[in-house]
Amino acid sequence: MVDLKLVLLLFLSFAPDAIAAPSQVPMGVALNRPRKLQGRFLHITDIHPDPYYKPDASEKSACHRKKPKKATPRSGYYGLPYSGCDSPLTLTNYTLDYLEKEWSADIDFVVWTGDSARHDNDRKNPRTTNEIYMLNRIMAQKMEEVFLSKGIPVIPSIGNNDVWPHNIMLPGPNSVTSEFSSIWRSFVPFESFQVFQRGGYFSVEVIPNSLAVVSLNTMYFYDSNRAVGGCDPTDPEDPGNLQFDWLQVQLEIFRKRGVQVWLSGHVPPSADNFFPECYVRYAEVALRYQDTIVGHLYGHMNADHFFFIDAESIREERNSTPTRGDPHDEGRKGLYKTLLRVFEDIKTPHKISYDDYGVVNVSPSVVPNPYLPSFRIFTYNITGTPYIPADVRRAGTSIEAGSDSARSEDRQAVDSSACQERDSWSRTCRLWQPWHSSPDSPSRTNTLWSPLGYAQYYIPRSKLEAGDKKHAPKYKLEYLTYPVSVLHPPRVADTGTFLYPIPLRHLPKSLRNATITKSKYAPYSLADLTIPSWTDLARRLGDVTEKKLRKRFRRFMYMGGEEA
DSSP states (O other): OOOHHHHHHHHHHHOTTTTOOOOOOOHHHHHHSOOOOOSEEEEEOOOOBOTTOOTTOBGGGTTSOOOSTTOSSBOOTTOOTTSSOOBOHHHHHHHHHHHHHHTGGGOSEEEEOSOOSOOSOOTTSOOOHHHHHHHHHHHHHHHHHHTGGGTOOEEEOOOTTSSSSTTOOOSSSSHHHHHHHHHTTTTSOGGGHHHHHHHSOEEEEEETTTEEEEEOOGGGTBTTOTTSOSSOTTOTTSHHHHHHHHHHHHHHHHHHHTOEEEEEOSSOOOTTTBOHHHHHHHHHHHHHBTTTEEEEEEOSSOSOEEEEEEHHHHHHHHHTOOOSOOTTTTTTTTHHHHHHHHHHTOOOTTTOOGGGEEEEEEOOOSSOSSSOOEEEEEEEOOOSOOOOOHHHHSTTOOOOTTSSOOOHHHHTTSOHHHIIIIITTSHHHHHHSOOBOOTTSTTTSSOTTOEEEEEEEEOOHHHHHHOOSSOOOOOEEEEESSOGGGGSOOEETTTTEEOOSSOGGGSOGGGGOTTOOOOTTOSSOOSOSSHHHHHHHHHHHTOTTOHHHHHHHHHHHHTTSOOO
16 A cells, blocks of 8 residues: 555655645635636646656566566656656646746636656555545645745646546535545635535636636546446435536526626546436537537546537437447547447538537646647637627516427427426426527637637657656647737737747747748647637538548547557
């Protein structure tokens, strides 16, 4: 078993500053500090710090031991690329120090989607509950020091490697929710503590009265967690059902207030990752509040990709007759080809119903397992007027069942009076409820709070392998979603300033040239990250003649490596 004192000693030997406790900054104080909006935020995930990591160790030993001596490749000072080893403390500390120095002045908030402890991949050094909590506490303290102390909200979520046993989390309140209530006391708003202690989920208004981030506890949806009922429709007290009930209330309140929302969590919401009933409930809520949810941010898979939640998948799951491949049927194996098959079914713009889609973005990891260290900077629109749903504008009137866009084929088969009498909680009755969507909402058209694009940064293999005590590796731009033309915007007349999506100092020299029209760094040229833009990219990727685009998409997905 791991001795906690030994683990702490290892942390001190690798990174003496790693556990220096910064002053505790209450969330309320941090949010009240005046900060000019930058229109950017950081998504970081799957850091997996490993206090046992040693340079020049074998991958077979999880990079913990020198033996076998002849085994290759050997672990580097900052990590072993394309491996099964976790992150050395040199990498985790370097990454967060780099973000503090280079990006903290340029972002508004941080979405941190879990797995902040090492994998249980070494039988000679098995994980313990104390070690997992200790690693999470150290990472939380570092996040407080780097971001929260500067007034930058941080929204963490629980990963499947943040609990012990691995993948297993009992219904709350329990020791996990109790411990994380302490670890994340500076991140969880005071008014959310009671709910968090019960279920491990909460919401934060990162821009008060305008934009919120919901941190979901996907452990209660994840089909590897056999300690829960998987959103059993006959059990309203199942922790997954309780979480969805809470989420629906949150979204209803945010919608009526005109607040836009990002949904975030660790395990992506797919039919393979989630219990079937949990997936259907997630998809229903995601599409019902499409005019309020601007996007979905997840980690866990370590492979860079996106996929869709769509109305057809709900009907297939409900009827147990799936016809579309789920992108995560085999984990990362076969992911690329499965996604292309799904994308081939995307209809042309004049035939598609955008009401039926939600877009899930899955970011790659900091840990170079199995690819390369990375993080992602999103840009969102901070100009324009707030979107208010039509029924909300009609003050004093009730929300009509047919308002906005409700899936009539799902609702017409239901007798609403029967639902009111005895079956109001069932999935059938939930499908009768209206689905709110609008082409004018921020998820559908570029307006205030709409996601505009992102820049993906990573440490190239050569830089990671060459790093040593005197030469730290450098994060480089891997690619971005924007057209090259928007990287050098015109002067804004009323302010006399420029609204750069990515500060020029963070771009390669070739992109700092305002006359450039094409670049290998900009393969997608998406006008924004609204649902129509994503479906257009998917349709292009689904075209078998787009060989060059497909090749780039695959290279970015696996960061130049192979499927793992």
